Amino acid sequence: MNAVEIEQAISELAEQPFDAVEFPYQFLAAFGHKETTLKRLRAGNNNPSDVAGGMLLRNHIHLAVCAPEQVGATLAALKASPATAHAKAKVKFLLATDGQTLEAEDVGSGETVACAYSDFPNHFGFLLALAGISTIKEIKDNPIDVRATGRLNKLYVELLRENPDWATDARRADMNHFMARLIFCFFAEDTGIFNGMGLFTQTIDQMTERDASNVHTVMSEIFRAMDIRAADRNAAVPRLPNYANGFPYVNGALFSGSTEVPRFTRMARTYLLHAGGLNWKKINPDIFGSMIQAVADDEERGALGMHYTSVPNILKVLNPLFLDDLQAQLESAGQDKRKLLALRRRIARIRVFDPACGSGNFLVIAYKQMRAIEAEINVRRGEPDLRSEIPLTNFRGIELRDFPAEIARLALIIAEFQCDELYRGQREALAEFLPLAKENWIVRGNALQLAWLGVCPPMGAGVKLEVDDLFDTPLDQAEIGFENEGGETYLCANPxxxxxxxxxxxxKADMAKVFAPLLNTYKDLDYVAAFALKAAQYNNKTGSASAFVTTNSVTQGEQVAMLWPLIFQERNVIHFAHTSFLWSNLASNKAAVTCVILGLTANPGSDRRLFDGEIVRAVSNLSPYLVAAPTVIVTKRSSALSAIGHMQSGNKPTDGGYLTPSTEEKDEILAINPNASRFIKRYVGSRELINGGGRWCIWVEDDDLTEAQKISVFRARFDKVRQMRLTSNGTQANENAATPHRFVFAPHSHHAAIAVPNVSSERRLYLPCELTGYDTVVSNLASVIYDAPLWNMALIASRLHLVWIATVCGKLKTDFRYSNTLGWNTFPVPLLTEQNKADLTACAEAILLAREAHFPKTIAxxxxxEEMPENLRHAHEHNDETLERIYIGRKFRNDTERLERxxxxxxxMTAEAAKRAPTKKPAGRKKAASGSAQGELQ
Known part of the structure; x- marks a missing residue:
């Protein structure tokens, strides 16, 4: 369940007659707990509560239903309960209710909630952790955004059911525009923008039939009124009804054009009135837009309420991009009115541009933060009532879909009113709010197909165009009358x-437009890379700075070598970065995306900033791997940079499965031909090395072929391999059709080998690796070193090697992806003495012995x-310390220090190697157009 579904379930529960017996089960069901769990609790199983009327669900809650007026005492009893305190209980919340009042406490933080029972849905955010959803402050403190999203979704779905033509591509924009009008009306009636609180909802309630037969007519007249100035209303044709005359002129093109309204059902009317009954004054425009954008998207509606970008995460982008600098200037100015005035003028000329703005989260947060700084300046200058000099037109965006684009514009309008009300008072806010301006801030279109300079032109280059429609602007009329001489521009996005x-x-077409003129190998890049390159080009042309949230894949592995040289050619550097962190949403138990934040600029200062969790460091340079290191890019090598073993890919069969029988097939072969056992070996790839278990292969050396062919089942399988390879489209298969008894790539030898899985879980503290012999063939799903000194295993099994490959090899989803050419051959190892090698050999032996002590446990x-045996952990820690002393004479403090070294x-080492070999031209680059490294900026 997601947050919207939980809120709806809790609201329905609060509206039902209170049932003391059923409440605990109903409550847990509302938070998504399965019926099987509830059945066990009903049967008396798994309920260790020691409080009368109590229920304790381990890892979640201890709750109790009590007698009237005993809620406080019951909550105290739950808190003092030995069952609550028991280590295995891991209780997160306590809750007591008598059906009239309800009290709850967060065991970890000590925060409490006390309210009327009927009011507890307004506090559902306090308890979201019961559904596996991390508590988010904005939702916890003010659940209106989630509740409004749920109400609007019900209304939207019901209206489309009744009006299927409005769901077609031809009319979907009309439907989305209608929803934007509704949201404005709900907000306006609760903030005093309309004359009379609740005016819109009350008018619909009083003037429409219960069967909803005339809702569309009444609402259409209200919308028409808001597009007619007061002075022109007497001449309006047809004449406005009296109930519509009470609504003000809004303009801003929100209510211009067609006033058609979809037809309502009785249920749709009920949903509308329920939505209007919420207090929309408390809407947070910085999160509401992200919550609601899924309402209008058929594919995303199943994820309703999950599209949430938290304010703290957005500030990880905006603060180091430019807000920190504004705050520092504010503090430096103190009470100096001249400096404060200069800062206010600077803020008024700052533009914020989001080329993937969605519902406007980044733009709204930036606007609100800048208004807060401006308000403080005005207070210090003795001008608290001064009108804001920050225009909404300074906040530009591009959004592909029409509904999020409309919501983004609306969110900025709402944010402006709320800031005016907060800093100047309601009277001033209302006096200046209407009519809405007609300028456009959000362009609807494909950001990778549009010229960003046209949407947000460089300083002082504003193109004056008249805009007819704020909420439906043609792409060739993106510009407004706007000058920004001497101002700054900052790009931010979550593409x-x-x-x-x-x-x-x-x-794919978008990627081709951005990369095809510059790079042959761009098809292996993530989509977000195109936004990063266009931002770098924009920065170079305009002097702006940018910051994007992106998956960490563009700072790892082969993508670094493809993308970053193009960014550096645009004279950009990384001036700040956040290392990997989780960017989650409001889905229950939904895996978060591992992201980084990249700050790019062509005009850097002397310092760069590296954010690693709560730690911030000033560094002299940031590499594209987000390490405080020189700007160096690791590329594949055919041989090892260091004096270490030769690692290669494992053995590749290309056999159609005929040389790699299953366990059942192997057993059938041996049952008929016991002598065949000498030709069957264990066959292992990543999965078998980590999890154990058997795969098998037929392994016949050339000298043994005559003997092997005496076994009929082998002859038949060899014939099928030959046929498969002859008909294959692969050259390697064709070339090996004459030797069907052999793998197409077969480096396997009689020597011991060290095998490394090509894919393994990122949860492990160390890379899995295994020592194998001749009777085990390593597949091409692993990498292998044959006849390697055992000290090589100490290198592979070290924390140093893991952090290296995690950075330079990249990942497959969230798993480590190992590469012999990119991970092992590039691994920098100091020149080892014989004593170093002997010490590391002893460490590898200790690791193997520690594993052996726990046979038959697997690597997994x-x-x-969480379950790693102490002796094995100790063996690895000793290996780490032994190796790291070779590097710096002590153990590294953390992974950041490891990577930097x-x-x-x-x-x-690469510089030394370059002196000994001729420089090769990098592959894959295309010659840049004259006059610019990247040609014309799009």
Whole structure:
């Protein structure tokens, strides 16, 4: 369940007659707990509560229904309960109710809620953790956004059911525009913008039939009134009805054009009145838009309420981009009125541009933060009532879909009114709010197909165009009359993350438009890379700075070598960055996306800032791997940079499955031909190395072929391999059709080998690796070093090597992706003495012995971070310390320090290697157009 579904379930529960017996089960069901869990609780199982009328669900809540006026005492009893305090209970919340009042407490924070029972849905955000949803302050403190989203969704779905033509592509924009009008009316009637609180909802309630037969007519007249100035209403044809005359002239094109309204059903009318009954004055425009954008999208409606970008995460982008600097200037100015005035003028000329703005979260937060600074300036200058000099037209955006674009514009309008009311008072806010201005701030279109300079032109280059319709602006009329001489522009966005696999046809076309003139290998880049490059181009042309949220994939692996040289050619540097963190939403138990934040500019100061969780460091340079290191890009190598073993891909069969029988097939072969056992070996890839279990392969050396062919089942399988390879489209398969008894790539040898899975879980503290012999063949789903000294295993199994490959090799989804050419061959290792090698050999032996002590546990069992045996953990820690002393004479403090040292050593070693070999021209680049490294900026 998501937050919207939970709120609806809780609201329905509060409206029902209170049932003391059923309440605990109904309450847990509302938060998404399964019927099987509730059945066990009903049966008396798994309920260790020791409080009368109590129910304790481990890892969640201890609650109790009590006698009237005993709620406070019952909550105290729950708190003092030994069952609550028991270590295995792990109780997060306490709750007591008598059906009249309700009290709850967060055990961890000590925060409490006390309210009437009927009012507890207004506090549902306090308890969201019961559904596996991280508590988010904005929702916890003010659930109106979630409640409004749920109400509007019900209304939207019901209206489309009754008006299927409004769901067609031809009319969907009309439907979305209608919803934007509704949201404005709900907000306006609760804030005094309309004359009379609740005017819109009350008018619909009083003037429409209960069967909803005339709702569309009444609402259409109200909308028509808001497009007619007061002085012109007497001449309006047809004449406005009296109930519509009470609504003010709004303009701003929100109510211009068609006033057609979809037809309502009785249920739709009820949903409308329920939505209007909420207090829309408390709407947070900075999160509401993101919550509601799924309402109008058929594919996303199943994720309703999950589209939420938290304010703290947005500020991770905006603060280091420019808000921190404004705050620092404010503090430096103190009470100096001249400096304060200069800062206010600077703020008024700042533009914020989001080329993937969605419902406007970044723009709204930026606007509200800037208004707060401006208000403080005005207070210090003794001008608290001064009208804001920050125009909404300074906040520009591009959005592909029409409804989020409309909501983004509306969110900025609402934010402006709320800021005026907060800093100047309601009277001043109301006096200046209407009529709405007609300027456009949000362009609807494909950001990767549009010229960003046209949407947000460079300083002082505003193109004066008349805009006829704020809420439906043609792309060729994106500009408004606007001058910004001497101002600054900042780009910020949370663009789409689509990986190289699974991009739509349009997304592939977008990537081609941005990259095809510059790079041959761009098809392996994530979609977000195009936004990063266009931002770098824009920065170079305009002197702006940008900051994007993106998946960490563009700062890892092969994508670094493809993308970042193009960014650096545009004279951009990384002036700040947030290392990997989780960017989650309001879905229950929904896996968060691992993201980074990249700050780019072509006009950097002397310092760069690196944010790692709560730690902020000033560094001299940031590499594209988000490490305080020189701007160096790690590329594949065919041989090892360091004096270490030769690692290669494992053995590749290309056999149609005929050389790699299943366990059942292997057993059938041996049952008929016991002598065949000498030709069957264990066959392992990533899965088998980590989880154990058997796969098998037929392995016949050339010298043994005559003997093997005496076994009929082998002859038959070899024939099928030959046929498969002859008919294959692959050159390698064709070339090996004459040797069907052999794998197409077969480096397997009689020597011991160190095998490394190509894919493994990021949860492990160390990379899995295994020592194998001749009787085990390593597949091409793993990498392998044959006849390697055992100290090589100490390198692979180290924390140093894990953080290296996690950075330079990239990941497959969230799993580590190992590469011999990119991870092992580039791994920088100091020149080792014989004593170093002996020490590391002893460490590898200790790791193997520690594993052996827990036989038959698998790598997966042994390296579970929560279950790792102490002797094995100790062996690895000793290995880490032994290796790291070779690097710096002590153990590294953290992974950041490890990476910085590795990149420093890599830089020095590659420089030395370059002196010994001729420089090769990088592959994949295209010659830049003359006059610009990247040609014409789009």
């Amino acid at each position: 789409p993350y689509q990986g190289s696999v699974g991009q739509t046809g349009q997304q 069992d042994l390296y579970d971070p 590795l990149f420093d050593l890599y830089t020095k």
